[in-house]
Amino acid sequence: MNPTLRHIRHVLSENPVTGLAFAGFAAILLLALFGPLIAPYDPLASNTDQALRAPCWEYWFGTDHLGRDIFSRVIVATRLDVQISLAAVALSFALGAPLGICAGWYGGRTDRMIGRVVDTIMAFPLFVLAMGIVAALGNSVVNIVYATAIINMPFYARMARAETNARREAGFVEAARLSGNGDARILAAHIFPNILPPMMVQVSLNLGYAILNAAGLSFIGLGVRPPTPEWGIMVAEGSAYIVSGEWCVALFPGLALMLAVFCFNLLGDGLRDIIDPRRRT
């Protein structure tokens, strides 16, 4: 068996939770792909006769104030939440990684300018900045993606900068330079593949944060609009019924959100173990 696979197997046997996280991740992706096919009811169809029912055989998770099936809504919402967070994380990776690599590679003025941009973003409490960006760009799902991407960008830029900086003098870089490669080629073909593994850990941890952030924004009424099923907005709709004891409207989407984020975080920790067993905390 090849050593990488053996190492992965060793890490998985040491910490079975990581295996669970991978399984959970697969389940989330499957739900995102096939959710609408699995859902027993139309997530938008209201049926006021059946409003606010507790979980039962017909309605596994109960129904909300408009009599919509919560189970179907939670399942269908997976796609939108996963889409938002994947898109946001991909975007912040695509923005942050090149900036960070350039800052770490060229240093000097480039580094200072990029550092200034990153520091400016970090000077705000991130969620508040995201609120401001969505308010300014307009209240839409796409703008939630942009806002989430912008507030996550500094993490990638800083990490890419540090990792690039650490490898600037490495032997393989020197070898590539001596064999006549230009900067662009060294960065793309040698530096980037080398800093990718630690960045993937960040991506996985960030997916969870991106979902939380997007759900938080829709919870306060930004981005996703009712009646679209989305976990954050469903919790918001359910929040009015908590004080009168109708718990299932908010509970199930909240749990789904929590499980998804938990899964991404465990996955990140697990990836970190696989990539660097020493950094375990």
Place this chain on the structure above:
Amino acid sequence: MNLLEIERLSLEFRTRGGTVRALEDVSLAVGKGETLGVVGESGSGKSVLSFAVMGISDAAATVTNGAVRFEGLDLLGDGRSALDELRGAEMSMIFQNPRVALNPIRMVGKQIADVLSRHAGVTRDQAKTRAVEMLAKVRIPDPERRARAYPFEMSGGMCQRVMIALALACSPKLLIADEPTTGLDVTTQAAIMDLIGDLARESRMSTILITHDLALAAERCDRIAVMHAGHVVEVATTAELFAHPRHPYTAKLIATTPRPGVGLAELEPVPGALPDLRGDLPSCRYSARCERRQEECADGPLARLIDPTNAHLVACRRPL
């Protein structure tokens, strides 16, 4: 009676990779006012031994056998509870890399005062005054001002003086100096060793000097114990050890030590490396590196040839 007696001490580290048998059957004694050198390559168990004596071993370490007696008190048995009171008061220790061995965010005077107010039964104010006196005693200029300095404001040599002040604050009977000059420049090294020697003589304090530097031990110690892979392989007075080394390892070590009249090119390193201390080991752990090895060296109890006239002790079946 000896001040410190280590008797057949064995110690293991239980790690994920297996059990490391770091010390096996180690016996040593230190008399009052005596300076004992413990020499060996790094990894030979010198520091592990000193930590075990002080009772500050790593959590993964387990003593599997043996006794450590300080003034007759068994520190691993009945005397265990007294160890807290002894450490820093009756026996203390100085370490290598003094700059990181001091608390980086506490004034050095306060660090000395901490030890005094713990052991000497003095008030905080008295402790402060005595801390300044201690700094003067280890020949630090302007001790009043230096007491208010932080380790990062001082040179390595100054920090080692502070370490000595810290260790000697309560006039201990035993000082363990673990590579006290490593990381210091050469002139500072001599000054530090002189200081330790002078202060030890003044108060008839016993000293264990742990070093990989045989020349340093030769210069400063009354007796020398040679360690290899967790075993004590030879103990003798300094003069005897250098005149008549009996263990092949000792002989090799001496051959690697620079000395007057021998060119650097003639020095040869000890062949081979320390064995992995996990799993099964031959009874003589040097046998794999030894040119005089015979079949019988691998098993059976380790020979102890004792020369009663000058207490020369060797753990070898075929001594030189």
Place this chain on the structure above:
Amino acid sequence: MIAHLILRRLLGAIPSLVAVVVVTFLLTRALPGDPAAYFAGPAATPQAIEEIRHKLGLDKSLPLQFVDYLGDLARGEFGQSLTTGQPVAQDILARLPASVELTLAGLILALIVALPLGVAAATRPGSWIDHLARVVSTAGVSLPVFFTGLLLVYVFYYLLGWAPAPMGRLDLFTSAPRTITGFFLIDSLLTGEFATFRAAAAQLTLPALTLALFSVAPLARMTRASMLGVLSSDFVRTARANGLSRGTVLVTYALRNALLPVVTTLGMVFSFLLGANVLVEKVFSWPGIGSYAIEALVASDYAPVQGFILTMAVLYVTLNLLIDVLYGLIDPRVRIEA
């Protein structure tokens, strides 16, 4: 030396403040809604709107508008709120203490739990408390703060009846204490109104707990990791070799050093905390600046939103400044090199 350090940090915070003001200004210009149209009223002709636009200086170039904006900020002029009809600055000042009290209470609660938990986990690696700390660290960062808030309300208000209704800082039957600091807990103690203190504490408990649950994770994680590092350091070994008592070794030697990275983490924690604060204020109808901003957002009333973002950012820069100074107080290396 401390004064020197503070001065240096103040100067160091200026670029952040400038950045914050510029970004807020740009966001302001991008915000939808035309102030000129608003001030002109619904019946105004395009010509009248144009006139007002000129009067407000909105037809000037962007740099000139920025200068005007700076002038407004200097005079504490944040515009007028459509929803409350009050100047935004006045609204925010009135609501800020509620937000700050909540955030600080959450942080203090979190520290009370996280520090001992992290220390206990680090001193007994592999024990049940270590595992607990691990679970808390991973689970804690996965909790959507608005969801945990609702769960707490359901359990402690609806099911158990221990907590009061999640309706702001005081129940209907208690009146606010005389304003001294604006913090109800402190003001009620200062004025000796103990019944008010109890009512305010009861209202504060659940939202503060929600914030604490959320920020315990990063703090406990960092405390554990940095304590583990410090405990295996050479100077802790020295302290043990000198026979210092377990308490002295653990607190004076290990913990004080281990706090340095924890203090650094506080910056990130505050960033999350101030954001989470907005959500928690909505869940508990807390009359702070977060719920003020949400109400304004929903009503497309943008002047309060601008004021809110700027206030939060300035608050955050200030907190980071305090963190820097605190770091300097603990670490002489920073203080003396300053």
